Amino acid sequence: MMEQVLLSENFLEREIISRDLISFFDYVRIPDPPPFGNGTAVFEPWPHILRLHKAVESVAPGRTLPHLKARKLGVTSYFEARFVWMAQFRKGSFLPVISQGEVEAKKVIADCRFIWDHLPEHLRTDLLVDNATTLTFKDGGTIQAFPATSKAGRSYTGTEVLVDEADFHSEFESSYNALLPLIQDSGGKMFVVSTANPDVLDSPFRQLYQNADNRFFLGYFERPNRTDRTYLQALELASDIARFEKENPKNEHEALAPPRTRAFFDVDSIEQMDVDLIPPRDILRGLVSVWQYPVTAGRYIIGADTAWGKTGSYNCATVVDWQTGNQVAELHGRLHPDEMAQEVIDLHKMYNHAYMGLERAGEGQERDGDSVVVVDKVAQMLQECSCRNRLYYHDRNTGTPTTPGWQTDGKTRPVMLAEFGEAIRNRLIVIRCREGIGELLSFIRNEQGRPQAAKGAYDDRVMAYALAWQMRKYASFTSLSPTRKVFVPTSF
Secondary structure, three states, rough: OHHHHHHHHHHHHHHHHHEEEEEEEEOOEEEEOOOOEEEEEOOOOHHHHHHHHHHOOOOOOOOOEEEEEOOOOHHHHHHHHHHHHHHHOOOOOEEEEEEOHHHHHHHHHHHHHHHHHHHOOHHOOOOOEEOEEEEOOOOOOEEEEEEOOOOOOOOOOOOOEEEEHHOOOHHHHHHHHHHHHHOOHHHHOOEEOOOOOOOOOOOOHHHHHHOHHHHHHHHHHOOOOHHHHHHHHHHHOOOOOHHHHHHHOOHHHHHHOOOOOOOOHHHHHHHHHHHOOOOOEEEOOOOOEOOOOOOOOOEEEEEEEOOOOOOOOEEEEEHHHHHOOEEEEEEEEEHHHHHHHHHHHHHHOOOOOOEEEEEEOOOOOHHHHHEOOOHHHHHHHHHHHOOHHHEEOOOOOOOOOOOEOEEOOOOOOHHHHHHHHHHHHHHOEEOHHHHHHHHHOOOOOOOOOOOEEEOOOOOOOHHHOOOOOHHHOOOOOOOOOOOOOOOOOOOO
């Protein structure tokens, strides 16, 4: 009788657990090898693991979730446990794991086998195939590990696909493109997981992550009991500080930033800017973030980087308080030249007829049949309202400033960026935009030493900020009526 009761309880428990992965975690044991471990450890579903689980569950069929993370957060163990659970309880499931190399692929299978070995007997499904690269369960599914190549997983259909440590895959781009049909044809999901590779400036994985509408990040401090003290202690023991920082990022910006040796701006100064990041008070028309509305008699400067009609490029205009150097508003989006010109004029009017510096480049380019570049349209509109003196003009060896806009060239660009970099180091300018901080961190010196955005990154905000700062030397707040006094500032 007792045996029958036990069998009945075991059957009921198995049925419950087959429907609930979180309950399955209570029985998961993972390898914890010496010298620091005792051989076996309890898998702990920490709060960040449960958040990851929620993100994984929310991925739509046929879609990908890029996941950037710090090391030793239990993420790989989560996916191994998830795949063992699915392979046991989801008939016909196929769960490919793409690892950096053959050794790493075999380790994933070994870890999955370990989890299965340490389950209670009534929760173990019989194995039909059990080898170094494949586990197939009776009336269930298959976990199969592949080293990362362009052919990995090809010709299969995937229920769920794990690409582990993707930033270290030498053929990630071709491998990823080969894997996409696996999930698109079957309505499966793909999880592309990695710490940041400190040895690469840019990578297809980082581009995938940065461009993804749906992505997930976990930093160093997500794991319980990690503190500033534990971080500093680990940092002191690290033989390669740059590698340690990349593998244990505190935030997304730090993870994605190029190596410090390639960064154009001072990384420490930029990271200190995090204290100034605040959500905007308002977002106007889906384009303009407002942190502070204009105050009476306030003086403001606008720096603008325009796309000049190039399809897919971003326009950006930032508004800076002339007195404090604080960013108060930002326009960012893909706009037709006519739209951009009007938005800039609207910002100009909104912020007390702010003084503007608009980059002049790519004259005469066309988009949608419009050959009028943004700066010329802005100049025309200012002329019509007698506000010409609120726009920067430069001269082309004429002796008089007759051409509207800031001409960025081999002479002006280095000076502009160098002076902006000095302002960052001395905390003279305050950036409120989180995405702007990210662009500053991904602005690098290329192999020729020329400053530019890292591959896959953008610099429209960087150039707008630098232009706004540059305008401090030229800004004129002369009266818009002949009766008022002229005031020409020279610095913030």
